Structure formats: structure tokens, C-alpha cells
Amino acid sequence: MTEQQYQFPKDFWWGSATSATQIEGAADEGGRGKNIWDYWYEIEPERFYNQVGPEYTSDFYHRYQEDIALMKEYGHNSFRLSISWSRLIPGGTGEVNQEAVSFYNHVIDELIKQEIEPFVNLFHFDMPLELQEIGGWENRDVTDMYQQYAKTAFELFGDRVKKWFTFNEPIVPVEGGYLYNFHYPNIVDAKRAFQVAYHTIIAHAKAVKVFKKLGIKDGKIGIILNLTPSYPRSENPADKRAAHIADLFFNRSFLDPAVLGYYPQDLLDLLAEYGHLPEIEGDDAALIRENTIDLLGVNYYQPRRVKAKEHLPNPHGPFMPDWFFDNYEMPGRRMNEYRGWEIYEKGIYDIMINLRDNYHNIDSFISENGMGVQNEERFIVDGQVQDDYRITFIRDHLKWLHQAIEEGCHAKGYHLWTTMDNWSWANAYKNRYGFFSVNLETKERTPKKSAYWFKRISERHGFDD
Numbered sequence: 334m335t336e337q338q339y340q341f342p343k344d345f346w347w348g349s350a351t352s353a354t355q356i357e358g359a360a361d362e363g364g365r366g367k368n369i370w371d372y373w374y375e376i377e378p379e380r381f382y383n384q385v386g387p388e389y390t391s392d393f394y395h396r397y398q399e400d401i402a403l404m405k406e407y408g409h410n411s412f413r414l415s416i417s418w419s420r421l422i423p424g425g426t427g428e429v430n431q432e433a434v435s436f437y438n439h440v441i442d443e444l445i446k447q448e449i450e451p452f453v454n455l456f457h458f459d460m461p462l463e464l465q466e467i468g469g470w471e472n473r474d475v476t477d478m479y480q481q482y483a484k485t486a487f488e489l490f491g492d493r494v495k496k497w498f499t500f501n502e503p504i505v506p507v508e509g510g511y512l513y514n515f516h517y518p519n520i521v522d523a524k525r526a527f528q529v530a531y532h533t534i535i536a537h538a539k540a541v542k543v544f545k546k547l548g549i550k551d552g553k554i555g556i557i558l559n560l561t562p563s564y565p566r567s568e569n570p571a572d573k574r575a576a577h578i579a580d581l582f583f584n585r586s587f588l589d590p591a592v593l594g595y596y597p598q599d600l601l602d603l604l605a606e607y608g609h610l611p612e613i614e615g616d617d618a619a620l621i622r623e624n625t626i627d628l629l630g631v632n633y634y635q636p637r638r639v640k641a642k643e644h645l646p647n648p649h650g651p652f653m654p655d656w657f658f659d660n661y662e663m664p665g666r667r668m669n670e671y672r673g674w675e676i677y678e679k680g681i682y683d684i685m686i687n688l689r690d691n692y693h694n695i696d697s698f699i700s701e702n703g704m705g706v707q708n709e710e711r712f713i714v715d716g717q718v719q720d721d722y723r724i725t726f727i728r729d730h731l732k733w734l735h736q737a738i739e740e741g742c743h744a745k746g747y748h749l750w751t752t753m754d755n756w757s758w759a760n761a762y763k764n765r766y767g768f769f770s771v772n773l774e775t776k777e778r779t780p781k782k783s784a785y786w787f788k789r790i791s792e793r794h795g796f797d798d
């Protein structure tokens with residue numbers, strides 16, 4: 334085969350990503366316990382788009398064979414799923430649920446049979462309800478329960494699963510649950526938010542520690558972070574400082590401890606200055622330092638554009654990260670008109686160059702990137718979603734990823750968010766992202782045009798312009 338203009342390595346990971354609560358369904362089946370999403374929907378259904386709750390999903394629990402066959406047919410050599418903590422260990426601690434073990438064994442075996450490598454994530458926003466009731470990540474004991482859960486999963490599935498992730502986007506439950514009121518428990522309190530963020534890193538490091546101790550053959554352990562490059566409005570020092578602080582809060586608060594093994598000193602100084610340092614225990618620094626990751630998943634959707642604060646906050650009001658910056662609506666920025674997020678493909682390259690230069694060029698991959706579209710039915714022609722906009726979106730991001738690889742970045746793969754259209758937290762079915770559309774009544778799957786395109790590029794490991 335002749336070399337193509339955008340040629341990726343032969344062992345590049347092509348695939349897509351999902352999470353348990355968003356695809357499994359069967360919340361009352363197979364002995365699963367409740368998580369915070371089941372509960373929040375019970376008490377406040379009006380907080381969910383069209384009042385649709387998590388039980389209304391694409392039903393992967395019963396249709397995983399069909400879904401895995403589709404992945405195979407449409408060019409996947411890898412696939413990310415998450416384990417539901419409350420399915421594997423109902424209540425979060427104690428007995429392992431054998432029906433869950435059997436379900437995940439079947440899924441993993443089926444993937445391997447189809448030569449699709451399973452990438453398994455342990456926590457995707459889905460705290461078991463019982464553990465939230467004792468404080469969730471605010472309660473340090475929960476980090477030990479999480480370590481035990483992680484150990485259980487490694488022991489059960491580590492003979493076949495070689496790529497593990499401790500958390501997906503750990504900043505999101507902090508922002509949603511403790512700062513901006515879009516996830517349960519809907520608390521708005523920065524001090525508690527920083528404690529939650531800090532305990533998440535402690536839980537992460539404890540899981541990495543137990544993973545390394547178990548010595549899983551050929552196993553890699555990582556974390557998945559939603560990195561939002563933070564671009565200042567101008568070169569003006571006040572704008573640059575605002576962008577730097579946003580970067581500290583939203584990217585580096587997880588990236589630095591997970592990859593480098595320590596927190597940015599600027600962040601610690603800032604929190605100390607405002608009396609918001611979390612409670613830290615004596616051996617924590619060593620725990621974090623000694624348990625850095627092997628592999629980083631990068632979720633990239635859009636950048637963050639930042640300007641200096643125009644009006645200084647009331648120093649007696651509640652402390653918030655956005656005391657230090659304002660979001661900046663840059664004139665002329667291109668938007669995904671179907672979702673309202675900016676499209677800036679070069680961000681993917683800037684992230685990779687940053688990892689190469691400042692994070693010892695750690696092995697990484699794009700673990701989520703994708704284009705959400707409202708009312709995607711309007712693009713159906715002859716029964717198929719004609720998602721040319723998604724093909725363009727993926728292709729333009731891949732071009733910049735290719736450029737990063739050419740410049741020596743260790744980018745190993747690309748996973749689209751998501752495999753089949755799925756339920757997405759408070760947004761429920763508002764935005765569709767999948768390669769496969771799902772008829773929510775019959776659960777029938779139909780490949781979109783992008784699935785055919787992706788099959789071709791993954792088979793040829795690249796494309797021409």
C-alpha cells in the first residue's frame with residue numbers, strides 16, 4: 334500500500350469510548366446497587382433533559398454481543414468501557430456480586446474474541462449511593478473502599494485486561510457536584526470541592542499502588558483527564574495570569590500529581606493564601622510521588638478562552654476558582670452550532686506538545702473527542718444519519734494529532750466519544766455523539782455515515798486529504 338498523506342502507525346488504537354451508567358441499563362437487574370444517578374433522578378427528575386433518567390439507555394447489558402460485532406465490523410481494534418462499582422460491589426464495599434463478574438467476563442471475552450482490546454475504566458461519575466451517604470469523596474475512608482474495589486477488579490479481570498484507568502474526568506464531579514450544581518450532591522462550596530478533588534487523587538494513587546503491587550503482566554495503569562488548553566485573550570500579563578490560574582485549577586490539579594507525582598506549587602500557594610488547602614495526611618506526598626501513571630487518556634472537546642477579571646469579586650463572598658478569571662468569548666471562534674461548544678482542532682496538538690515538553694512525553698492517546706448534535710434525526714436520509722459534519726470534525730482533529738506524532742509526541746490512539754448514542758447525565762439524550770444511532774423504542778442500532786468512514790481509515794491506518 335502506498336504511503337498516505339496522513340499515515341498513522343500500524344499499531345495505532347482505533348476505537349470509541351463509553352461508560353457503564355450511560356450504556357448498560359438494567360439498573361435493577363443482576364444484583365446491581367444504586368448509584369447517585371439513580372437516586373438523583375428519583376428525587377429530582379426535572380433536572381434531567383426531557384425528564385429522562387438513567388434506566389432508559391441503549392441497553393448494552395443485554396446487547397453487548399451485537400454492539401461488539403458492530404465495533405468489529407466498523408474498524409475498532411480497541412474499546413473503552415467502565416465497570417459500574419455499584420454493579421460489581423453493591424453498596425460499594427463488602428461482597429462481590431457474582432452476576433456482575435459473569436457479565437463483565439462475558440463482555441471482556443467477547444471483545445478479545447473479536448480482537449478488540451478492552452480498555453477498562455473504574456470510575457465514570459458513578460458513586461455508589463451508600464458511599465455518597467457517608468460523604469462520598471469528602472470522606473477519606475471512601476478512598477480505601479475504592480482501593481479495595483480497584484484491587485478486586487484487577488484480580489478478576491487483569492489476566493485479560495491490560496489497559497486500566499482509575500478515573501474518567503475526575504474534575505467533573507468536583508465541578509458538577511461541589512462548585513456549579515450540575516451533578517448530585519449539588520453542593521456549592523469551594524473548600525469542600527478541593528477536599529473532594531484531593532481525595533480523588535489519593536484514591537487514584539492508592540489504586541495505582543495496588544496495581545503495581547499485583548504486578549499485572551504487560552499491564553498499564555492510567556487516568557483519563559479532560560484537558561482544556563487555557564488560552565489567554567492577549568499577551569497582556571493580566572490575561573496571561575488569568576489563563577495560568579484557570580489551567581492550574583482545571584488541568585494541572587490532576588495532571589501534575591498523576592503524571593509528575595506532585596502538585597504545582599503555584600496552586601498550593603494560591604489555596605493556602607485563601608485558606609482553602611485541603612486536609613493532607615503525613616504520608617500523602619510520598620504516596621502521590623511513588624504512584625505516577627504509565628498511560629494518559631486525554632479527552633478533548635474544546636479549549637478554554639480566558640481573560641483577566643473585569644470586576645474584582647467581593648472578598649467577603651464565597652471563594653470560587655473563577656475569582657481569578659473570566660471566560661472569554663473570542664470573536665470569530667468557530668462553534669459546533671449543534672451543541673454550542675467551540676471547535677478548535679489545533680487544541681489537540683497543543684495538548685500533545687505540552688505533554689511532550691513538560692510531562693516527559695508520557696504515552697497518551699485521545700480517549701474522547703467527538704461532536705454532539707441535537708435533533709440528529711433531521712440528518713437522516715434513507716434511514717441513515719448523514720453525519721458529514723462528524724467526519725470533518727474527526728478528520729480535522731486527526732490531522733493535528735498526526736502532526737503531533739510527526740513532531741515526536743507519544744500519541745498512541747484515537748477513541749471517539751462514543752460508540753452508540755447514549756444517555757448523558759443531566760443532558761440525557763439531548764446530544765448525540767455515536768457512530769451508531771439507536772432507536773430508543775426498539776433499541777435497533779444503525780451505523781451512521783461516519784462509521785463507514787472510520788472503518789476505512791482504521792483499516793488503512795490513515796487517509797489522504
Ligand code: BGP
Pocket residue numbers: 352501502559632701705750757758760764
Ligand atoms: C464527557 C463525558 C462523557 C459524555 C460527554 C458528552 O465529558 O466523559 O461521559 O457525557 O462528555 O457530554 P454531553 O452529552 O453533555 O455533551
